[in-house]
Amino acid sequence: MSKYEPLREHLARLDDVVWAAKLYEVEEIIGSSLPKSAREHRTWWANSGGSLVHQNAWLDAGWRVERTDLMRDVIVFRRLRIGGTILAGKPARAERPGRDPQRAAEKRLAKEMGALRQPATVTLRSEWTPLGDVQRTPCSNATIPRGGGVMRFAAMDGDDVVTVIVAALAVQKTYRGLRMQVKGVEEASSDKDGLELITKAGFDTADPIECDVVKSGNAWLLTDGRGRKANLDDQSECYLVAQLLYLQEMQNGRKTTLIFR
Incomplete structure (x- = not known):
């Protein structure tokens, strides 16, 4: 060997x-x-x-x-690919006769806590898909996912760009609610959601509002160099990605708001 x-x-x-x-x-x-x-x-x-x-x-x-x-x-x-032999996990070691289980558990926990307390760096790599002007892009657009994702709405406030980051478990529904408000169309199922977004964002529906989205499969969470795709259909991971994108907006000096749907 x-x-x-x-x-x-x-x-x-x-x-x-x-x-x-x-x-x-x-x-x-x-x-x-x-x-x-x-x-x-x-x-x-x-x-x-x-x-x-x-x-x-x-x-x-x-x-x-x-x-x-x-x-x-x-x-x-x-x-590069999924390959190689997947080995079975090691069997748990039997406790030695006469060993105090409580003391053994304390030692194991202390050892694990040492690893847990090591500094960790969590970063995000994401790709935005532009949806365009909310006034012009219909809700039926094929680029709008039905499932989870993180949305960014942007508008002008004088000379500055203001944004809203939205963690949405149903992107198309959230987009539809805002679009109905912008278009001035009342729809019982989405009117409340759209009104809440407009109110929290402080947008003027008469102004252009651009929308981008990070879809499932386009976000990677990296922890100390080890990465995996984020599952944006999972509420906790969708919210985590949204918070990281919100922090990026703040670090870029933009006025921004974070909303969880």
């Missing part, structure tokens, strides 16, 4: 799309030290494969090295 087979197995088990690994983590996985060239030469982490058994370890698992930062001892792997 190759020295790097444990690395292949580890990558095959991961559910993440991105894995930012410290070199010592790789060494712990393979159970031995990396060669000197792995710490000094980026080419060691290339994706050539062939007769290079260490590179075949991640390539065979469906991953590639996306970035190397040898100054910080960090290697960033990215998944």
Whole structure:
């Protein structure tokens, strides 16, 4: 068996799309030290494969090295495909006879809390899909999703752009409610929602209002370099993405409002 087979197995088990690994983590996985060239030469982490058994370890698992930062001892792997062997989880260790279960639980919790208290950085990568002017874009437009998403309405306030970020579990319904208000059409099912949006946003319905949306599949949550797609049909994740986009608007110096639907 190759020295790097444990690395292949580890990558095959991961559910993440991105894995930012410290070199010592790789060494712990393979159970031995990396060669000197792995710490000094980026080419060691290339994706050539062939007769290079260490590179075949991640390539065979469906991953590639996306970035190397040898100054910080960090290697960033990215998944290319779902592949490799999914190994069964390790069986739980039996408690030793005579061991105090309460004390053992306290020790395990203390150990886990140490990991939980490590600094973490949560970032968002998203792609906006423009829907255009609310006055002109009909509710039946194919680009408007029926499911969850995060919407951004924008209008001018003098020389400044003001925005409203809306976490919506039913994007089309939310858009329809606002459009009915803008068009001056009363509709019992959506009139209340649209009026609330207009009121909280402070928009003048006579002014142009642009709308963009982040659809499901177009938002990725990244935690310390490890990323996955956000499920915008899930209320908690939709709200989290909306809050991060709201903070981006504030950091860009725009007057903005956050609304949960």
